[in-house]
Amino acid sequence: MTVRITIGFQCEGYGQCCYEAEDLFQLGDKPPVRAPAEVDESRRADVERAADVCPMQAITVE
Amino acid sequence: MRRVVVVGGGLAGLRTAESLRSNGFAGPITVVGDEPHLPYNRPPLSKEALRNGIEVEALSFRRKASVEDVTWLLGTAAAACDLAARTVTLDDGRVLEFDGLVVASGIRPRCLPIPGPAGGRTMLRTVTDAEALRPRLSPGVHVVIMGAGFIGCETAATARALGAEVAVVALDEQPMIRPLGADLGAAMRRRHEHHGVHFHLGHTIESFAGDDRVHSATLSDGTELPADVVIEAVGSVPNVAWLDGNGLDLSDGVVVDSAMQVATDIAPVVAAGDIARHPNALFGPVPRRIEHWNMPTETGRRAGQTLAALLAGDEPDHGPFAAMPSFWSDQYDHSLQSFGMPGLATRVVLADGDLDGPCIVEYHDASGLVGVVGVDRTRETGSYRGQLMGRSDP
Numbered sequence: 001m002t003v004r005i006t007i008g009f010q011c012e013g014y015g016q017c018c019y020e021a022e023d024l025f026q027l028g029d030k031p032p033v034r035a036p037a038e039v040d041e042s043r044r045a046d047v048e049r050a051a052d053v054c055p056m057q058a059i060t061v062e
Numbered sequence: 063m064r065r066v067v068v069v070g071g072g073l074a075g076l077r078t079a080e081s082l083r084s085n086g087f088a089g090p091i092t093v094v095g096d097e098p099h100l101p102y103n104r105p106p107l108s109k110e111a112l113r114n115g116i117e118v119e120a121l122s123f124r125r126k127a128s129v130e131d132v133t134w135l136l137g138t139a140a141a142a143c144d145l146a147a148r149t150v151t152l153d154d155g156r157v158l159e160f161d162g163l164v165v166a167s168g169i170r171p172r173c174l175p176i177p178g179p180a181g182g183r184t185m186l187r188t189v190t191d192a193e194a195l196r197p198r199l200s201p202g203v204h205v206v207i208m209g210a211g212f213i214g215c216e217t218a219a220t221a222r223a224l225g226a227e228v229a230v231v232a233l234d235e236q237p238m239i240r241p242l243g244a245d246l247g248a249a250m251r252r253r254h255e256h257h258g259v260h261f262h263l264g265h266t267i268e269s270f271a272g273d274d275r276v277h278s279a280t281l282s283d284g285t286e287l288p289a290d291v292v293i294e295a296v297g298s299v300p301n302v303a304w305l306d307g308n309g310l311d312l313s314d315g316v317v318v319d320s321a322m323q324v325a326t327d328i329a330p331v332v333a334a335g336d337i338a339r340h341p342n343a344l345f346g347p348v349p350r351r352i353e354h355w356n357m358p359t360e361t362g363r364r365a366g367q368t369l370a371a372l373l374a375g376d377e378p379d380h381g382p383f384a385a386m387p388s389f390w391s392d393q394y395d396h397s398l399q400s401f402g403m404p405g406l407a408t409r410v411v412l413a414d415g416d417l418d419g420p421c422i423v424e425y426h427d428a429s430g431l432v433g434v435v436g437v438d439r440t441r442e443t444g445s446y447r448g449q450l451m452g453r454s455d456p
Binding site: 018 | 077103105123124355356359386388390392397399440441444447
């Protein structure tokens, strides 16, 4: 099982996700935040926390 | 099966419900919300949604699968609560029974009693407010904004972008002076003035003139401002009246401990979000309400964990609550970001850059660094977060 991460066009690069899961979400320039497209199911809670704190609600977790 | 009632259909209510589920509570959850919408994101209401158009579906928070079975009672507010009887009475007369209660009823904008007509005066808290305001912000319209906090300043920037003539009236010496301090506040004022906003600081509005609608505002120094639209952004009032009569301290929101538990032995009650006056181990034992966007998520997680434990007959985790307050604000093409509690500072230091350009400002008190604000410096501002989190170390 894997968790799929999508960062939508709404992302403004506030970087709040990076503080919840620093090894997965990284601030860049274009796009403003980078994350792997898929991570192991064991990281679901971290990814969901990162999605929760996004001010733009730009992160989709499936 | 034990039942939970959540009073408040905003972000705090949603996050607490999700946390109840992730902490093992499987019983029925009913969320009462006074607005007709499922929980949605408010910050865009003064910024991109006000500028580009408001679609409540686009603003709605994604809800985790775990809360699909929650009952949402929307468009109705809690009118009363009897903790001993474990009931909440709604304003439509319905009575809900609970075993555990979540107080997440939030805040409403303060409305100052000012003589004159009420027509043309508006708040900006809800989708409904923003939908009513948006068509009135057109080129040449005279907008008077009461209050120079974040909502006042963001709305000023948006109204200018839509071509309106904007005046801001506030008692404070500088815009956003409490979170930013006088020097950065003054620099933000200069940015606004560069975009054509007129400030009337150190003044209040004494009265409005007009027949059924406001057409002008008279300030405390006698200045008369044309006013087709008046936007009131002068702080907030916690929605606590429904809790009256239960012996709770409701002097400024609802006081909770580090577990977000309300101090009463009558029933299991937790609070979350803007209404929860909570201690934060990062900033000492004084309980405070913090109206930053990230706090409903932080307090809601803890409140759900606590209530799930109480309803399972377990002792909740009363260990320290240490969450980093954080705010951001977009005004014109400038992005402010902050960590910590700059408002506690006794000493403010420009750490890098120029107050009128990209910069980093540090906020210190006797204990050391208490906050940071960056303007157009997101990554560098974020690098302070770890240092501020270190404040919780013994």
